[in-house]
Amino acid sequence: MKKQFILFVIAILTTSPICLAQASPSKAGKSAAKETEIIDLEKSAWEAYKSKQADAYKKLLATDYCSVYAEGIKTLDREVADMEKTDLRDYSFADTKVVFPSADVAVMTYKVTMQETSAGQDASGTYNSASVWNKRGGKWLGVFHTETKAQ
Numbered sequence: 001m002k003k004q005f006i007l008f009v010i011a012i013l014t015t016s017p018i019c020l021a022q023a024s025p026s027k028a029g030k031s032a033a034k035e036t037e038i039i040d041l042e043k044s045a046w047e048a049y050k051s052k053q054a055d056a057y058k059k060l061l062a063t064d065y066c067s068v069y070a071e072g073i074k075t076l077d078r079e080v081a082d083m084e085k086t087d088l089r090d091y092s093f094a095d096t097k098v099v100f101p102s103a104d105v106a107v108m109t110y111k112v113t114m115q116e117t118s119a120g121q122d123a124s125g126t127y128n129s130a131s132v133w134n135k136r137g138g139k140w141l142g143v144f145h146t147e148t149k150a151q
Helices: 002-050 054-060 076-083
Strands: 061-069 072-075 086-102 105-118 125-136 139-149
Touching: 002 054, 002 086, 002 105, 002 125, 002 139, 054 061, 054 076, 061 076, 072 076
Parallel strands: 061 139
Antiparallel strands: 061 072, 086 105, 105 125, 125 139
């Protein structure tokens, strides 16, 4: 009886990691879907900005949104106002990474290479970027963005 009990315990201990691992793909699938959702939202914000669709842009961002650039800190209203002075011709993302510090917060980091003129000045180049998205009322909204020109 003791030998059977020991064999039973060994069988449970050796097979439980296999059973638990089988539940992980579902979780990984959900995580990948959430990451894709955040990346798609970020791209939607860039597209709205590029095409100067202020209303579409504002719908993606929280009213308390802020951003940080070399030239200063901007509110949502200032971002929208600067949209008119900016000609974003093209952009592409690389090295995207999304992490979820909590269920309702997503942090996305990436490199963006863009061709842009802002207030008559060429701002083209590659930038290290980060955005924070917050789920509010069941909807993801951008709450923070920053860009630093890559060296």
